[in-house]
Amino acid sequence: MTSATLPLGGAATEERKLFPLRKRTGTAAFHLSKEAVDFGAEDLEKLSEKQAVLLLADTVWGSTKEMSCPHCGTFDAHYFYSRELRWKCKCCDKKFSVTSKTVFADHKLSLVKILKIAYSWANGAAGKPALQLRRDWKVGYPTVFTLVHKLREGLLRGFNVGVLCGVQEMDGMDINGRRYREKRNKPQGGGGAPKPRIPPHLLKPQVDPETGEIHGPPKPPKYDKTSKQPEDRRILLVMRQRGVAKGKGAVATRIAVAKTESAKTVTEMARRYASAESVFCSDEDTSYAAFARLFAGHKSVAHSRSYSGPDGANNNQAESFNWRMRRAAEGIYLNPSNKYLKDYAAEQAWREDTRRLSTGKKLKHLFRVVLSVGLSAFWRGYSHGKHREEELLIEGNSPAKGRGRPKGWRPKPPR
Numbered sequence: 001m002t003s004a005t006l007p008l009g010g011a012a013t014e015e016r017k018l019f020p021l022r023k024r025t026g027t028a029a030f031h032l033s034k035e036a037v038d039f040g041a042e043d044l045e046k047l048s049e050k051q052a053v054l055l056l057a058d059t060v061w062g063s064t065k066e067m068s069c070p071h072c073g074t075f076d077a078h079y080f081y082s083r084e085l086r087w088k089c090k091c092c093d094k095k096f097s098v099t100s101k102t103v104f105a106d107h108k109l110s111l112v113k114i115l116k117i118a119y120s121w122a123n124g125a126a127g128k129p130a131l132q133l134r135r136d137w138k139v140g141y142p143t144v145f146t147l148v149h150k151l152r153e154g155l156l157r158g159f160n161v162g163v164l165c166g167v168q169e170m171d172g173m174d175i176n177g178r179r180y181r182e183k184r185n186k187p188q189g190g191g192g193a194p195k196p197r198i199p200p201h202l203l204k205p206q207v208d209p210e211t212g213e214i215h216g217p218p219k220p221p222k223y224d225k226t227s228k229q230p231e232d233r234r235i236l237l238v239m240r241q242r243g244v245a246k247g248k249g250a251v252a253t254r255i256a257v258a259k260t261e262s263a264k265t266v267t268e269m270a271r272r273y274a275s276a277e278s279v280f281c282s283d284e285d286t287s288y289a290a291f292a293r294l295f296a297g298h299k300s301v302a303h304s305r306s307y308s309g310p311d312g313a314n315n316n317q318a319e320s321f322n323w324r325m326r327r328a329a330e331g332i333y334l335n336p337s338n339k340y341l342k343d344y345a346a347e348q349a350w351r352e353d354t355r356r357l358s359t360g361k362k363l364k365h366l367f368r369v370v371l372s373v374g375l376s377a378f379w380r381g382y383s384h385g386k387h388r389e390e391e392l393l394i395e396g397n398s399p400a401k402g403r404g405r406p407k408g409w410r411p412k413p414p415r
């Protein structure tokens, strides 16, 4: 509706001209629509444990009557023991529940509570802190921490997989590490650290009082990838497939963590997650130079000049993911460790891809994915000290160039 058709008086029309109604487009319109919320905390409140089991069975197996036995794989209408909320296999006689051989095997919380916590977690735009979930649902911090990490593991192993084909946008963002904070002019080491100086390159040019010469601002510090980087800095590589529908954004996301954004790491990622028929869009980074040869096409956009090129060359969907991840890293995770960085990124990739699902569909999608990956490989036995040791990095990393004093440095002994 334009301002001309609005039945308003003179003054109001003037005001409307100054502040025109903004047309809601894209995901914002969806979020405010009726369809976006088809399920709420109230609906979960009404669920009995049996209903929760049947809801999950229907979500995971697509049926509450027929399913395949997690022990022997026999697909049949197995016997349901409604008091135990378990099934008994018609072939191997073993009993199983809806969470047998899944990341939630041997769960101690009731399924209703797991659903409630997961629902609350899934509804955050950029996530929800485990500490807040602990307060909201009155559970121990280790319990809720492992629970949400099991959800992330399910997304990492069940969602961040598979080869994409189409127009892919690719980008790398730097995350963690000291230099990343420096770039944002934040003091190091929290509140006790001194306030940052105004960087010299932001100062006004000075006139020399004696000679009258103007001394321009010094060159800004070089923060590109050729300068030395701290060792804990990581690059989060993201690849997003553009949807065919116009104006609906990307439809699928893949992520990987690397130490450097180099030709080796980006090629490794692109080859792993995209078919050779794909067309790539990226920024002007030289790492992507070989993409025109390796894939069906490659367009690049010069970010120093514009956000989008004339032929639709842009990687704005990839930047959209970067923004969501940045929001989460600074507002939810606060200090994501490098060890679990990929898990966190997989969570954000899932949030991006399910942004247009209603609350109920999102919860079902989450459990369908998470309960499909088998037993937890990372979190089983966590409370007994069995922790994942390794960081999940993509191949092709050369070690980050260290900063500061070389290894083994000792001060000179006094003479």
Ligand SMILES: [Zn+2]
Binding pocket: 069, 070, 071, 072, 073, 074, 089, 090, 091, 092, 093, 094
């Ligand atoms: Zn069986």
